Amino acid sequence: MQSGTFHTTYAADMALRPYWPQRLRIALVLVAVLVFPWFADRYWLSLANTIAIAAIGAIGLNILVGYTGQISIGQGGFLAVGAFSAGLMAARLDMPMWITVPIASLFTAVVGAFFGLPSLRLKGLYLAIATLAAQEIITWVLTHGKLLGIGESLSIPRETSNIFGISMTAIGNPDFAFYWVTVGSLILTVLFVSNLFRSRVGRAFVAIRDQDIAAQVIGVDLFRYKLLAFATSSFFAGLAGALTAHYRGIISWERFTIDTSILYLAMIIIGGLGSVSGSIYGAAFITLLPALLSNLARLLSGAVPQINSYLPYMQQGAFGLAIILFLIFEPEGIVKMWRNVKDYFRLWPFSY
């Protein structure tokens, strides 16, 4: 029975993971992440890449919705801004990925801050509708984007997907090579955002969510910090979008509709609002659920031949069911379930 861990310096007390079991778990996860791609086939690698990219986008959305309390259903639009700005730079200007991705992310941050302007006046559902407008405006620009030379879709030349001139295909198949890019970006994102929320600006974001009047009176400039939250959030949406563009090699606006925005909201609700790790769990859950269902359907198709025609309905049904079950039984998401498990073992054999 542990009686407690006592830190003797503020630095140790304020560390991201102050306790050794947490550090051990992180180390194990990192080892698994490093070992995984050497054993996984392309199917699982592509799932891992999809999860990593979705997790970056979900963390971005969580900064805005979960941490700052500004409901947004414009995430699909911001992903699209990142994807198409990176895609256009690559396709039209032949710029390599290591340049397009950061620029696209920064550009998306600016666009996000612009569409965050209504947040000064609007709260809750009203702000949600304003972000819906952002979503629709961005989609409209893309579908009417003859100016930019976007047709039905945009192809990104394979050779632009290089890092400092080293082609992504040089170190194996693209899924394997991109694994290091997407997972590396995710790790950097996790570190950055975790640090952000243990320091001044992150605390101000959470203060705005919990009590915006008190936040003002304590010296937080609401307007500035709300825009900052939109910009920071959109930066990571842009990063996820730009990675999507280079990874897929072809993008169309249909990938970034309001359905995508809702899907990302589902990720952070199921994973856990206001939690970085929750965003990853949610992204994994939402990505793996349909994949596992189609695997299951393939297994059963011998016994029930018509099952494949029902698959799309099953996937949507399972998706809806999952959200309802989470809202009823664990509204705080997967991250809370995991915390309960940890608490159980930490306190065992006592119940509390």
Next chain:
Amino acid sequence: MAGSNGATLPDPQMEIDGVSLSFGGVRALTNVRFNIYPGTIQAIIGPNGAGKTSLLNCISGLYKPQQGQIRFEGRNLIGLAPHQIARLGIARSFQNIELFRHMTVVDNLMLGRHVHMRGGVLSGGLYWGRAQREEIAHREAVEQVIDLLEIQAIRKKVVGALPYGLQKRVELGRALAMAPRLLLLDEPMAGMNSEEKEDMARFILDISEEQRTTIVLIEHDMGVVMDISDNVAVLEFGQLIAYGTPAEVKADPKVIDAYLGREHAA
């Protein structure tokens, strides 16, 4: 500016100068005028709806009075945003606790340090070198407030789960962490039992004596007000009906009529 209330008084730290506030046809404050002197405990009393909280909201920039000025150390506050007023060194607590419920006590108090810190998104996200040193330096300042208010045991607790009396204390701590020159306390003892009230009164006196912070106090408990305040302003229906030391105010027939009720005078 000095001398209007007598030659012995120092320059006022805050001058509330003819403030009038109305919401549509309702007049919340009418030509309220009094001074607050540095290092004193200034009580504001009055029946419910007298405009006490409205006055505090005018000072902290949440309401914009239609007329008058509120000068803090010579500078007019009217028209400044709440965060700008906070930056000038004015902190407050609220009548109904307005803490950041999902954050820990330490994080709530760290927000009190917000105006004294520099870190931005980039430095916070990297949390390296100067950014980390800044966080640690301000954590030390917060620990002093924690010691003063004797809330060491709950520093890592989430505020929303704490009992009412402790939440009130944490809210005082958050305002105190700002190291303000003027501290506005809106009913810091409301809903407390007498023991908790005594604790809170002691903290307020400690703050006043050790840090020489000017304190503006709205409170309904007459015993507390008369015991700890240096000056009392009495509001009724948005008008200042009396101002003076506790003894003067207690003897003022208008106050006895309006606030304490006629039966007390008998």
